[in-house]
Amino acid sequence: MINTSSLELEDFEDGVSIPHYAILSHTWGAEEIGYHEFDRLISKKKESLQKIVGACMRARSDGLRYLWIDTCCINQEDQTDVHRNVKNMYSYYRNSRICYAYLVDTDMQDVVESGFGQSRWFTRGWTLQELLAPPEVIFFDSHWGYMGTRTKLRKEISGVTGIPEYIARNPISLRHVDVQERMSWSVLRKTSRSVDRAYCLFGILGVSIEPNYNEDLVTAINRLQEAFFERYPEKRSEFAGDGVDLLKMLTRRSHRARYLK
Template sequence: MRLINTSTLVLETFGEAVPSYAILSHRWNDVEVSFQDLQDGRGKSMAGYSKIQRCCAQAQSDGWKYVWIDSCCIDKTSSAELSEAINSMYQWYQASQVCYAYLADVRLGKKLHRELEDSQWFTRGWTLQELLAPASVVFFDQDWVDIGTKASLGEIISEITGIEDLIDFESACVAQKMSWAANRKTTRVEDMAYCLLGLFDVNMPPLYGEGENAFIRLQLEILKTSDDESIF
């Protein structure tokens, strides 16, 4: 697992002994700093680098030496590494000390409830597991101002997402969990299946190009480990 050192902003690789880390959840922009960009130094001149800097600064301020950011901690040119990451991501978010949910389209103010309702962050497929898996989620607005936590904003978040219990959600039936993702979107059609792997505790190699067949494979994998008939 690769982590960014919050002091040096340099990537470090760890085996089984992974140190404590903060993790970022964000809506991707058109230009994000990739693993290669960060490694060769090009990332520093890219618009997305400021998000990395602010995330690291927040983590360092909170006492965390490392942070994980999906856009630059995964070498997406390696199909093996990408497959491992997709199947491990839920566990990585779950194991984090804190998740920083950065809402680039929200500004703290009197109309916060409305701004949260309209935020793209709540419409994306991948952010579902990023909301549920971590025990601690802290939300930040576009200027990295603390908006609140998953606990303090629980009532609003439940209203937006339709998830009644943000803590004891694992007991929900398959159909209920599927409904939470029904109105969410991903850039690649296959990712609507891949982003749910951790939520259903299944492992499945990604096959980009398979289209909607990815969701059929997901359902078959769920059936192998569950007798929940609500899936039908």
């Protein structure tokens, strides 16, 4: 994790008590600062630096010494590290003290004119669990201007995502929501790697599989579906066909839900 005072990375061994920390939810840009580049932080471009420094400043102001950001806290060159973090991503957000949702393509004027739902952040696969897992989410614009909390903005969030307001207000209720409805919230979202459309559902569905970035989306969805059926065998009769058919069914369901709102 990032020490928000020294701006240095610190590792915590397995079994060591993890201190309270903040976590960042964001969309990746073209020149992100990675794990091996972090020691040269000051030499990076202003756009890449602003996101990290801004998040650290915010965490410090909230009394949190540590911050986790996926771009620089995961060693993308180590597949074991990548797989471990992908499997545990939901728990990272769930166990954080607070999550900062940084909308790099939005400013307060956008909110006034058209609503913050125009942000690319709402179209990405991974940000779904980043919205729902943390105990609290605070939204910030591109200049780190305060936009509101998940609770305060629950009506706007519901309008953009289709997630009921009561879930946005209290995501602990997620476990009581029909699993097919949970899936439907993700189907119109995109990921940079196709198989991540399956992997980003781990926390939402409450199941996981071993990530394999050499497999295609169909294989990943089928494996995830089988893991899901193992946990919820009573749901097997409600699904027909393979993973691709399931995705098509959920896409149609999501479109219908949006047209009927």
